Amino acid sequence: MSIRNYIPVAMLLLAVPASTPAQSPAAGASQGAAPEPSQLLARIIGNQKKDEAAQEVYERIERLETRKNANDPSPLVKTMRVIPSGTGMDKIPVEADGKPADATAYRARLQSLEHALALIVDNNRAQRDAVDRYTKRRRDRTDLIEAARNGLIFKFAGREQRGNHLFLKYEMSPNPAFKPTTRLSLIFTKVHGYVWIDEEAGELARIDGDVTGDVSIGLFLGKIYKGSHFMEERYEVLPGLWQATFSQYDFDGRKFFSGFSIHERAFYSNYRYIGPPKEALETIRKELKRADLSTPSETAADPEEYTSR
Numbered sequence: 230m231s232i233r234n235y236i237p238v239a240m241l242l243l244a245v246p247a248s249t250p251a252q253s254p255a256a257g258a259s260q261g262a263a264p265e266p267s268q269l270l271a272r273i274i275g276n277q278k279k280d281e282a283a284q285e286v287y288e289r290i291e292r293l294e295t296r297k298n299a300n301d302p303s304p305l306v307k308t309m310r311v312i313p314s315g316t317g318m319d320k321i322p323v324e325a326d327g328k329p330a331d332a333t334a335y336r337a338r339l340q341s342l343e344h345a346l347a348l349i350v351d352n353n354r355a356q357r358d359a360v361d362r363y364t365k366r367r368r369d370r371t372d373l374i375e376a377a378r379n380g381l382i383f384k385f386a387g388r389e390q391r392g393n394h395l396f397l398k399y400e401m402s403p404n405p406a407f408k409p410t411t412r413l414s415l416i417f418t419k420v421h422g423y424v425w426i427d428e429e430a431g432e433l434a435r436i437d438g439d440v441t442g443d444v445s446i447g448l449f450l451g452k453i454y455k456g457s458h459f460m461e462e463r464y465e466v467l468p469g470l471w472q473a474t475f476s477q478y479d480f481d482g483r484k485f486f487s488g489f490s491i492h493e494r495a496f497y498s499n500y501r502y503i504g505p506p507k508e509a510l511e512t513i514r515k516e517l518k519r520a521d522l523s524t525p526s527e528t529a530a531d532p533e534e535y536t537s538r
Contacts, residue, residue: 269397269426269431273431273433274374276431276432277374277433280470280471280472281367281370281371284313284472285313286313286509287313287500287501288310288312289310289311289472289497289501290310290311290323291308291309291311291495291496291497293307293309293494294493295493296492297490297492298490301492307322308323308324308325308327309323310322312342312509312513313509314345314346314506315346315506315509316356316359316362319338319342322334322335336517339517340517343510343517346506372413373411373413373414376410376413376414379404379406380403380409380414381401381402381403381407381417381420382402383401383424384399384402385399386398386399394429395428396425396426396427396434396435398424399424399425399426400422400423401420401421401424401438403419403421412445415444415445416444416453418442419441419443420438420440420441421441422437422439423437424436430471432463433471434462434463435461435463436461437460438459438460439456439457440456440457440458440480451482451483452482453480453481453482454480454482456481457482458477460476461473461475461476462475462476467500470500474498475494476493476495477495
């Protein structure tokens with residue numbers, strides 16, 4: 230797993246309430262009693278796994294802003310159509326409205342994706358190893374969710390309104406009794422922040438956290454520095470489907486002997502079901518066929534086919 234993905238994955242998936250200390254009578258009276266922790270935990274873990282799996286069958290539009298530093302007023306902006314490829318996410322550059330800037334280049338990228346999906350559907354040996362590696366990465370993410378049962382302590386901090394929703398707010402801090410068993414789970418020992426939970430849906434709605442100490446990663450050849458920060462907001466983007474709509478990364482560190490600094494803001498929208506590789510292959514082929522009969526400006530998928538938030 231790359232350094233760029235390490236903190237966002239860990240901090241997002243650790244936001245599963247592992248335990249919630251009992252509230253004092255005064256706190257319970259003023260904020261409202263917190264729900265029974267074990268029941269809430271089971272729901273959130275189940276839904277988090279379901280939401281993770283959904284990323285394999287839904288495409289989206291991603292607008293990424295990259296800055297040299299957190300206060301840079303002129304970010305580099307890229308908009309991409311993000312499509313599950315069976316071995317990861319294929320990111321195809323598009324304009325802000327989802328249309329291709331270069332119809333020829335866009336079509337070439339779709340054809341490349343079509344070829345890769347076809348190899349997976351045909352169980353081609355060339356793609357089998359890539360699929361296996363991707364499956365292992367997905368399994369690592371699931372294992373991290375499970376590790377969060379013991380990695381953090383969550384203290385009920387009250388309820389907050391967001392639009393028409395009332396969320397449970399928890400302060401998260403390391404569980405001193407937790408013993409990390411993997412490099413990824415080391416992040417649990419050096420993080421502090423808050424999470425917001427939609428109690429009715431049993432879903433993570435927001436996480437905002439900071440790294441409180443340097444964290445060694447990648448067989449100790451890399452390090453994430455103290456003070457790194459991550460935030461993500463999630464909504465019900467389609468009925469029953471909760472996914473990220475905004476994320477922000479601000480973290481510094483070292484890889485081998487070189488320092489790095491990442492300052493990114495990403496906006497996610499236009500979630501659309503495309504299905505597993507076999508269904509996705511059919512969708513891409515239909516899109517390419519439509520493109521053969523249309524003008525270059527109509528090469529991209531029709532925006533009206535998307536449901537966005």
